Amino acid sequence: MLFVPSSPLGIAVLLGSLIAVAALVAWLRWLYHDPFPYIDGPPTSNLIFGHFPEILREEVGIVYHRWHEQYGPVYKLRGFMGATRLIFSDPVAVRHIMVTRGYTYGKHEGVRVVFRWMEGSKYGMGSLEGDDHKRVRKMMLHTFTPAHVRSLHPTVREYADQFVDVLFQERKQAEHDMLGYNRSAALDVIGAASYGYATGGLQKKNTPLAVALETIVTQVSNDTIRVPLPAVLRAHFPSLEWYLLADTRLFHRNLEKLRRVAHEVLYTRKKALGVLTKEDEKLIEGMGIDLDSERVGNFALGIDDVLSIMLRDSAMLDPDDPDKLNDEWILAQILVLFWAGHESTATSMTWLFYELSRNLDVQQKVREELLGVGLDCDVRTLLELPYLNAVIHESLRLHSTSGQTIRWSFADDVIPLSTPINGHKSIVLPTGYETVFNHSTLNCRPEIWGEDSFKFRPERWIDMPAAAKEDTMPGWEGVANFASGHRLCVGAGFAVMEIKEVLLRLLTHFEFSLPDDPEERKIEGWNRLLTKPFVKREGKKAAPRLPIKITPLRAAPVRA
Numbered sequence: 001m002l003f004v005p006s007s008p009l010g011i012a013v014l015l016g017s018l019i020a021v022a023a024l025v026a027w028l029r030w031l032y033h034d035p036f037p038y039i040d041g042p043p044t045s046n047l048i049f050g051h052f053p054e055i056l057r058e059e060v061g062i063v064y065h066r067w068h069e070q071y072g073p074v075y076k077l078r079g080f081m082g083a084t085r086l087i088f089s090d091p092v093a094v095r096h097i098m099v100t101r102g103y104t105y106g107k108h109e110g111v112r113v114v115f116r117w118m119e120g121s122k123y124g125m126g127s128l129e130g131d132d133h134k135r136v137r138k139m140m141l142h143t144f145t146p147a148h149v150r151s152l153h154p155t156v157r158e159y160a161d162q163f164v165d166v167l168f169q170e171r172k173q174a175e176h177d178m179l180g181y182n183r184s185a186a187l188d189v190i191g192a193a194s195y196g197y198a199t200g201g202l203q204k205k206n207t208p209l210a211v212a213l214e215t216i217v218t219q220v221s222n223d224t225i226r227v228p229l230p231a232v233l234r235a236h237f238p239s240l241e242w243y244l245l246a247d248t249r250l251f252h253r254n255l256e257k258l259r260r261v262a263h264e265v266l267y268t269r270k271k272a273l274g275v276l277t278k279e280d281e282k283l284i285e286g287m288g289i290d291l292d293s294e295r296v297g298n299f300a301l302g303i304d305d306v307l308s309i310m311l312r313d314s315a316m317l318d319p320d321d322p323d324k325l326n327d328e329w330i331l332a333q334i335l336v337l338f339w340a341g342h343e344s345t346a347t348s349m350t351w352l353f354y355e356l357s358r359n360l361d362v363q364q365k366v367r368e369e370l371l372g373v374g375l376d377c378d379v380r381t382l383l384e385l386p387y388l389n390a391v392i393h394e395s396l397r398l399h400s401t402s403g404q405t406i407r408w409s410f411a412d413d414v415i416p417l418s419t420p421i422n423g424h425k426s427i428v429l430p431t432g433y434e435t436v437f438n439h440s441t442l443n444c445r446p447e448i449w450g451e452d453s454f455k456f457r458p459e460r461w462i463d464m465p466a467a468a469k470e471d472t473m474p475g476w477e478g479v480a481n482f483a484s485g486h487r488l489c490v491g492a493g494f495a496v497m498e499i500k501e502v503l504l505r506l507l508t509h510f511e512f513s514l515p516d517d518p519e520e521r522k523i524e525g526w527n528r529l530l531t532k533p534f535v536k537r538e539g540k541k542a543a544p545r546l547p548i549k550i551t552p553l554r555a556a557p558v559r560a
């Protein structure tokens, strides 16, 4: 039986003893447990947190570049309590782990916990592994084929037009927060394209849905910007999940808002498709959901939004077909799409506007290409514009919003290497080790992109160096941002189409430049679940934002 002291002294003695035992375990592990003595790595003296404090001290990615330069494509770091983690940028090793060995590597339970929190259940794609992940992914891939993505283009165009209108309405402001606009736009787009749900974010910022999403992001990511204790505890003691959020009630309230929206869109669709059951009707009544609400009224049968395809696919399967997903599963994927489909696109788009505002010559060059095809250009033409493509790839290369991919070994394995390390042609990796792929390191390897690999120079994608053409690093079109293998982002094509359409409309109407105040121009990238821009003088605990000056280049369009 656990002895729980009641006096303050007793509690202090208990805590002190626990810390002493933890430190002893860490120290012993540190001294005696290193399965990779032939692999180098930077020293650290932090027994409990290993290299975490050093990683969090500098802007995202910086320290990894230094270590990569010093220790090469494979090195080791220490994690919590002396655990060893391996960092890879060797293409053969990365391909083996991310692509070839598939589900031998996956997400650590502590990471899956966070996905389960945010996706509101255990069925969301982000937290699934193995066969469960396979069947949901199969369904998702079917909804994001290139042809279907192109068919969603008119919806994206509608919101890109709204974006232009909002910027004209607010043009008198001296400065605009580009991150805020992009978030609203991306949320509107994903809501409409996925479920015909009008989130209304562009027209009325801070809608309850947007606020709920933002509050959850801030809550979940707050622990990773201070000392990494809660994040580390979560990773090692996932069963403590609810105790590790500062305000679980607030979290729950916001999650309920998201789940309610998910129910609204699911049952509106089911009604429209004629597959609403008696049980569904009871549930809707119990939740007080109005299926004829204006927000979801956008939908009409025949619009192939993502959810309709999921429901139709599922309806066609036999009840005992293992690929058939019941409502609980589909509800979870609705939340997955809200998360996966808006924050990452909005943040990537924001970094792109940052680069274009710092590089006005590039902005002008891409504007001329866009003016050349005109606002009515069809989606295929838009997707093939070479300079637009180069600009987006270059910004993604320099700014990976997800920062890194971490995979945990679920079984013993032997990892091949392209270049031996201290005579070892491969690494014997036991079960239960963390392998880390820092996107920025993978994207900016000087051996692939040359000495100026940290510079924004879109032309490098037009006249690609031979090493880049021959590069075998897995990823999406030469960048690591969208992960790879069986977890490659299913929405990458959609995200890029959306960014292209937004650029087409925004750059042909406005010029974007850095603010006049030099202090407002100093931007840093810190982790807030994703790598977001922060104004340097406000620090990394402030709200992320990107101040930008917007100047109209022509009169506001008159809409019919």
Ligand code: HEM
Binding pocket: 125, 126, 137, 140, 190, 336, 337, 340, 341, 342, 344, 345, 346, 348, 401, 402, 405, 481, 482, 483, 486, 487, 488, 489, 490, 491, 492, 494, 495
């Ligand atoms: C520039 C924008 C985007 C970036 C950088 C991005 C990045 C990523 C990354 C790194 C992953 C892998 C996460 C992991 O390892 O678990 C991922 C997965 C995913 N993304 Fe994206 N994403 C973007 C846009 C989108 C959009 C617009 C959608 C939907 C329309 C989307 C849907 C998904 C889904 C469903 C997954 C889960 C895939 C799986 O687990 O198999 N993403 N994304």
